[in-house]
Amino acid sequence: MSETTPRLSLPLLQAGQAQKEALHNEALIVIDGILAGMVESVGEDHPPAMPAPGQAWIVGPAPTGDWAGQADAVAIWTAGGWRFAPAKEGMAFRLKGSGVRIERGSAIWGDGAAVATVLKIGGVQVVGPRLSGISAPAGGSVVDTEARAALGVILVALRSHGLISS
Missing domain, CATH: 1.20.5 (Single alpha-helices involved in coiled-coils or other helix-helix interfaces)
Incomplete structure (x- = not known):
């Protein structure tokens, strides 16, 4: 049995494990960070000096310091320090300040592109194929x-x- 989930690497509880609440809480913290759907910035290689709990960033390709080894991951600041969620195809966030959609493709993070078969405004199709x-x-x-x-x-x-x- 795996010790983490296959997509987000969340810690799994094991049978007979002591202090299961620690792993459960760890998983909830990461889930909270990625479900909020907002990132401060994209492609940063250096952790911010004074992050606030709950803030998240999409790490750049050559991270340093506390982010070393976490290229392209989602970095979430918590009261207990940095938590990371690996980049997975289909993850999507909004960029704080602009609201631009940031989405993970098969190999890179992309921004601003909307993929759809039709565009409807007020329930009325205004653009089609x-x-x-x-x-x-x-x-x-x-x-x-x-x-x-x-x-x-x-x-x-x-x-x-x-x-x-x-």
């Missing part, structure tokens, strides 16, 4: 330069936002 390309206006018997220029600008904007393809 990308549609096929629209050709630029061409030919015709009446040439309206301003209308063609406006359509061209609209098509460029839609393509640059990824709403339609070329």
